[in-house]
Amino acid sequence: MENAIREFVLNLGVDDVGFASADTYNSPKSYEITNFLPDAKSIIVLAYKVLSSCESPSLSVALNGYLDLGAFARSSSFRVARYLESKYGAKVANIPLSTPFEIHNDRRAVADFSQRHAAVAAGLGTFGRNNLVIHPQFGTRVNFVSIVTNLELEPSPRVNEDVCIHCNLCVENCPGRALDEAGKTDVMSCMKNSLPYGIGNDIAFWSQLLNSSSAEERKKLLTSERYAYLRQAAYLGNQYMCFNCMKSCPVGVSS
Structure with missing residues (x-):
């Protein structure tokens, strides 16, 4: 079977x-x-x-x-x-x-x-x-x-x-220093870099919008690249922007 x-x-x-x-x-x-x-x-x-x-x-x-x-x-x-x-x-x-x-x-x-x-x-x-x-x-x-x-x-x-092969390139190339401790991934540090338009940024954006003091400031937020990325991520799902731990690994890469 x-x-x-x-x-x-x-x-x-x-x-x-x-x-x-x-x-x-x-x-x-x-x-x-x-x-x-x-x-x-x-x-x-x-x-x-x-x-x-x-x-x-x-x-x-x-x-x-x-x-x-x-x-x-x-x-x-x-x-x-x-x-x-x-x-x-x-x-x-x-x-x-x-x-x-x-x-x-x-x-x-x-x-x-x-x-x-x-x-x-x-x-x-x-x-x-x-x-x-x-x-x-x-x-x-x-x-x-x-x-x-x-x-x-x-x-x-x-x-x-x-x-x-323990070359440590993944650790050295992590912008969030999420792999500094062996055997552990600091998930929140990773997500700040790999998912900049995830739920955390989404909450921060809407909080900022709701607390905006003027219509001009709200318009600026809603026409920003940040909001466009948040909208796109909402439709596509997780929108990763860092793959360094994978890209830096030399194992399996043809010479």
């Missing part, structure tokens, strides 16, 4: 796939896996190599590269889930790349499900100094989507060697 599933996945154009037992998924801050599927037994993790266009100096080109990846990931993972249900009578729970996600004030910046921990459990890489998963072939330039299922699948062998 695992070989048939792998063949189906790769024939869709997905770059790699791994299998993990639900028991080996261990993300200490995220929800229990049974929150997504009560009788979960396995996780199928799909790996998508990031296009080189995502490293374009043009922000719009880079963002569109990730939007395209997200659209393909949604489409292909949905087709895999349909295949599992129709071929094997499986129950599934698709865990997407990002949104939508549950929002709780007591769990800020903590994912409901950790694609990183699932990928490591499924033999698709190891954690690097940047706290990202480093794939043996693609390095950090890879995104993951998981499908939780009640099928009992043979787990893929784990990557035993340390894929990270």
Whole structure:
């Protein structure tokens, strides 16, 4: 069954796939896996190599590269889930790349499900100094989507060697100094740089607008580039503007 599933996945154009037992998924801050599927037994993790266009100096080109990846990931993972249900009578729970996600004030910046921990459990890489998963072939330039299922699948062998070369370039190139402490990412420092038009800036903008003393000042705010970016981010979802921890990593880059 695992070989048939792998063949189906790769024939869709997905770059790699791994299998993990639900028991080996261990993300200490995220929800229990049974929150997504009560009788979960396995996780199928799909790996998508990031296009080189995502490293374009043009922000719009880079963002569109990730939007395209997200659209393909949604489409292909949905087709895999349909295949599992129709071929094997499986129950599934698709865990997407990002949104939508549950929002709780007591769990800020903590994912409901950790694609990183699932990928490591499924033999698709190891954690690097940047706290990202480093794939043996693609390095950090890879995104993951998981499908939780009640099928009992043979787990893929784990990557035993340390894929990270510990060059520290990710730490040195982080503008928010979010990686200074080994084994920890200062998420709020990261988000100030990577998501400058996220919910924090949105709240600040509307607070400033509501407290504006004149119609001229309000007009200036509403015609600013800042507001245009906030509007665009509201429609597109997370609008990342820093990928240094991924772009600076030399693992997987062809010479």
